[in-house]
Amino acid sequence: MKLEHIKFVEDYRTDILERLTADDFLPASNKNEMVQDAFQDRPTPWSRLKANRLALIGMGIVIFMILAAIFGPMMTPFSYAAQNLMEANQAPSSAHWFGTDTLGRDLFVRVLYGARISLAIGFVAALINLVIGVTYGGIAGFFGGAIDRIMMSIVDVLYGIPLLLYVILLMVVLGPGLTSIFIALGIAYWLTMARIVRSQIIKLKAEDYVIAAKAMGFSSVRILFKHILPNCVGPIVITMTLAIPEAIFTEAFLSFIGLGVNAPMASWGVLASEGIASMRSFPFQLAFPALAICITMLGFTFLGDGIRNALDPKEEGK
Amino acid sequence: MGIYFLKRIAGAIVVMWVIITITFMLMHSIPGGPFTAEKKLPPLVQQKIEETYHLNDPLFKQYTDYMSNIVKLDLGPSFKYIGRNVNDIISESFPISAQLGFTALLVAFVGGVTAGILSAMRPNSWIDYTVTFLSTLGISVPTFIIGAILVYYLGFQLHWFPVALWKGPMYMILPVLTLAANPMAFIARLTRAGLLEVMNQDYIKTARAKGLSTKYVFLKHALGNAILPVITYLGPLAAALLTGSFIVETIFAIPGLGQYFVTSIYNRDYTVILGITIFYSGLVVLFNLIVDFIYPLIDPRLVVEKEDK
Numbered sequence: 001m002k003l004e005h006i007k008f009v010e011d012y013r014t015d016i017l018e019r020l021t022a023d024d025f026l027p028a029s030n031k032n033e034m035v036q037d038a039f040q041d042r043p044t045p046w047s048r049l050k051a052n053r054l055a056l057i058g059m060g061i062v063i064f065m066i067l068a069a070i071f072g073p074m075m076t077p078f079s080y081a082a083q084n085l086m087e088a089n090q091a092p093s094s095a096h097w098f099g100t101d102t103l104g105r106d107l108f109v110r111v112l113y114g115a116r117i118s119l120a121i122g123f124v125a126a127l128i129n130l131v132i133g134v135t136y137g138g139i140a141g142f143f144g145g146a147i148d149r150i151m152m153s154i155v156d157v158l159y160g161i162p163l164l165l166y167v168i169l170l171m172v173v174l175g176p177g178l179t180s181i182f183i184a185l186g187i188a189y190w191l192t193m194a195r196i197v198r199s200q201i202i203k204l205k206a207e208d209y210v211i212a213a214k215a216m217g218f219s220s221v222r223i224l225f226k227h228i229l230p231n232c233v234g235p236i237v238i239t240m241t242l243a244i245p246e247a248i249f250t251e252a253f254l255s256f257i258g259l260g261v262n263a264p265m266a267s268w269g270v271l272a273s274e275g276i277a278s279m280r281s282f283p284f285q286l287a288f289p290a291l292a293i294c295i296t297m298l299g300f301t302f303l304g305d306g307i308r309n310a311l312d313p314k315e316e317g318k
Numbered sequence: 319m320g321i322y323f324l325k326r327i328a329g330a331i332v333v334m335w336v337i338i339t340i341t342f343m344l345m346h347s348i349p350g351g352p353f354t355a356e357k358k359l360p361p362l363v364q365q366k367i368e369e370t371y372h373l374n375d376p377l378f379k380q381y382t383d384y385m386s387n388i389v390k391l392d393l394g395p396s397f398k399y400i401g402r403n404v405n406d407i408i409s410e411s412f413p414i415s416a417q418l419g420f421t422a423l424l425v426a427f428v429g430g431v432t433a434g435i436l437s438a439m440r441p442n443s444w445i446d447y448t449v450t451f452l453s454t455l456g457i458s459v460p461t462f463i464i465g466a467i468l469v470y471y472l473g474f475q476l477h478w479f480p481v482a483l484w485k486g487p488m489y490m491i492l493p494v495l496t497l498a499a500n501p502m503a504f505i506a507r508l509t510r511a512g513l514l515e516v517m518n519q520d521y522i523k524t525a526r527a528k529g530l531s532t533k534y535v536f537l538k539h540a541l542g543n544a545i546l547p548v549i550t551y552l553g554p555l556a557a558a559l560l561t562g563s564f565i566v567e568t569i570f571a572i573p574g575l576g577q578y579f580v581t582s583i584y585n586r587d588y589t590v591i592l593g594i595t596i597f598y599s600g601l602v603v604l605f606n607l608i609v610d611f612i613y614p615l616i617d618p619r620l621v622v623e624k625e626d627k
Contacts (some may be wrong), residue, residue, distance in 0.1 A: 160333035161340075162557040162602040165595050169344050172583060172591060245458075252460050257564055257580045270461075276466050276569070280474060290463045297458035 022264050045234075048310040055286050055306020061299025065292075080105065080113040080264065087283050098288040102278055107285065110266055111114070111292050117267040117297075118248050125247035126240050128186025133193025134236065141201030152198065154252055155191055156297035163188045167250065173258040178261050181254065185200045185247050193239050193247055234311040245300035252293060268293045326610045329462045330603050337599045338388060342381055345592045393593035404593030407578055414484055415567065415574035419559045421490060426555070428520035430502040431548065433553040434509025438590075441514065451505055458505025461562050465496040465569045493570045501555050505548055506558075539598035545623060547616055551607065556605035560598050 030277035049055050073080065078096075083103040092099045098107035140151040167184045204210060205228070213223050248268075254260050255269030266274075268289050275286030319425060368374045375383070393404035437449035447489070456464075472492060473481035479492050516522060517540055525535045563576035575594065582590040 134336050157333050157336050158328070160330070160603055160606060161337055162560065162599055164557065164561045165598055166340065166344075168583065169341060169591070169595060172586070173348050231417055249460060252462075253561070253565065256462050257568070258584055270464075271462060272460075276462065279466055283470060286463075286470075289464070293463065294455075294459050295459075298454065301454060301458050315525055 002100040012121055037048050041090050043311040049306050051308065052306045054302045055310070058299045058302025058304075058306060061295060062303055065115055065299065066119060068095075069115035072115070073086065073109055076106065076109045076112070078106035078109045078229055080110050080266065082106075089278075089285075091282075092284055099272065099282070099284050101285055104228075107271075107288055110271060111268070111288050114266050114268040114271050115292065116290060117178070117261060117265060118251060118269070118293075121178070121185070121251045122244040122248040124182050125189065126243040127187035127241060128182065129190035129193055130236065130240055132186065133190035133239075133269070134197050134232075135165075136190065136200060136227070137197030138192035138224070141198035142205070142220070142228070144202070148198070152195075155194055157190055161192075162236075164250065164253070168257070168259065171254060176259050178265070180263065181251055185250060190244060190248065193236070193243070197232055197237055200230055200235050204228045204231055238304070238308045238311060241300065245297050245304070247301075248293070248296065268296075322614065323611065326607060330607045335568075336599060337603075337627060338385065338596055339381075340593050341592055341599075342384055345588050346377060346380070348588065352530050358587075388596065392590050393596065396590050397587055404597075407590060408575060408594070408597055411573055411578050413574045415563055415576055418484075418490070418493055418497065418566070418572065418574060419563055421494045422501075422559055422562075423496055423555070425498040426501040426505055428546075429498065430505025431509050431545065431617055433502070433506040435512065435536065435541070437506070438513035438517070439509045439532065446510075447606060449510070452456055453506040453510075455504040456499050457507070459499075461496060461500055462565045464499045465492075467476060468492050468496055469569065474577060484570075484572045493566050493572060496569070497559060497566045501560065502556055505551065505555075508547045508551060512547050516540045516544045543614070549613060549616060553602070553606040553609045557602045560602065 049059075083105055084100070087096070087100050089102055090096055090100045096106050096108060098111060101107055101110065136151065136155075140148045167188050170184040170188070173179055174183060209221060210227055213227050218226075251260065251267055252269030252272065255267055256273045260270045260273075261267050263270075270294060271289035272286060275282075275289055279286045345590065353546060365374075384394070391405075393408070395403045396407065399407075420560065425608035426564075433449045433453070437443075437446040469481045469492065472478050480489050483489060484493075513536070522535060522540055525539045526532075530539075560576070563574065564580050565576075566572070567574045568580050577598075579594045579598075581590070
């Protein structure tokens with residue numbers, strides 16, 4: 001048995017030696033085309049996202065809502081603020097597609113306008129906590145040591161605070177309005193982003209290519225911006241896509257307890273809470289804003305899950 | 319172990335101190351003070367009021383006074399309801415909120431974990447799709463819309479349940495369902511994901527190879543590890559139930575603390591807002607602390623890791 005085995009290996013060796021030619025000793029780039037092709041053809045995040053039907057639906061919904069928010073209000077003859085008490089509480093008709101509210105305002109244009117406000121809140125709040133979170137987490141992670149310890153224990157303490165309560169307090173202090181909402185949401189919800197960016201940077205700092213860059217004498221700033229931050233984009237994008245619906249959700253909640261935007265402006269949250277007040281007699285006044293919120297939320301959830309799976313395949317199915 | 323617990327407690331105290339300080343500073347940065355919003359009072363009356371509520375003391379003294387009162391568990395008087403203080407309001411209305419919140423917590427936990435197990439047992443079956451569909455809806459639909467839909471169909475249309483007030487078990491069903499819907503959906507997702515991940519591990523394959531039944535493997539071997547994320551979620555869940563209760567109590571006209579909080583926001587009753595915020599924050603911190611304490615009983619690895627850092 002054993003002898004046979006050795007013989008087999010020896011045969012194999014001579015076989016290979018006979019088959020080797022001078023070409024085989026050329027640099028690797030001339031060979032291994034298959035390996036390289038397989039590496040280049042590995043699914044990109046984009047193709048993984050495209051293969052996910054739910055994510056595509058989500059993306060479609062989000063894009064549709066953004067377009068509707070931008071161009072929608074231009075295409076109807078009604079204004080979101082014009083009251084017409086003669087036409088109050090009308091059911092949906094060909095003139096008023098979504099009916100009218102208790103002050104006779106056209107609900108269709110108000111829902112479209114609400115899309116502008118709600119989406120703007122989502123994107124701006126996410127942007128603010130992107131800027132604060134990435135800067136904060138970036139500084140902590142990059143400098144490390146005592147700076148990191150102090151900055152992160154501050155984050156740990158803030159993490160223990162029920163943030164929504166403080167958003168409410170901030171809104172009470174700042175007074176209702178769009179700017180207050182931006183500020184309150186922006187300064188409350190950057191903690192997750194800071195934590196994620198920090199841990200990502202600490203992980204990347206130990207990577208060989210960063211050490212190589214350091215050995216080559218590049219400045220810290222250049223290493224941070226050229227080598228480390230580009231590789232943090234995945235987790236940052238994932239956190240952003242989850243932060244947008246969170247902000248829209250929170251704004252709807254704030255509007256419900258009377259801390260939303262000022263009248264006659266109306267976000268979806270304001271419209272829905274006005275709709276709840278007259279739900280018994282005119283359920284359609286709740287139905288349309290509620291549908292708008294739910295569909296958009298679903299869109300963001302699908303898209304967010306899809307982006308996460310595409311950028312981080314390990315997380316698939318979570 | 320001892321160090322771990324001490325650290326947690328010290329952390330909780332620091333968090334509470336930060337919370338009280340931030341709330342105090344925020345409330346005192348409101349321009350004009352609590353009594354200037356209404357029509358102008360005669361200067362003497364104004365002065366008298368400010369004396370009664372110690373509003374003309376220097377800010378730092380007000381702060382230390384407030385702190386020492388809080389240590390004595392006294393949250394101060396209400397500015398709007400003369401003669402009542404925040405402690406009265408809390409002790410009167412919090413039991414109702416606690417009842418609502420605790421029932422919702424149980425429903426969310428039991429319902430969510432059960433749904434998660436059912437869907438993970440047969441991935442891609444119709445049960446799995448139903449649970450996934452419902453839980454996606456549950457996390458994407460705001461609480462007040464769920465509440466409104468339940469009220470409209472089960473209350474107004476079918477007349478199955480009363481839609482307001484708090485007078486007995488029948489009155490509890492709709493509010494509890496509304497409050498539990500969102501966390502239940504989240505727990506179902508967490509449980510399902512946790513189970514699916516654990517089921518790929520070697521010790522589960524071993525258990526199966528030994529010939530144990532699917533049910534036994536699920537409940538005895540997989541669930542313990544799979545449920546860890548759910549336990550971690552219990553802290554944020556407490557906060558979610560609190561804020562959910564603002565909405566639910568307002569929709570269903572339940573005389574609990576949440577409704578009081580919303581009313582005091584409308585009224586701009588600053589001491590009540592301040593007091594209830596601190597009370598709520600204290601609850602959440604306490605809840606997080608409890609979770610920190612039960613966690614090592616379930617997963618000893620965590621404590622070791624944390625002490626290593």
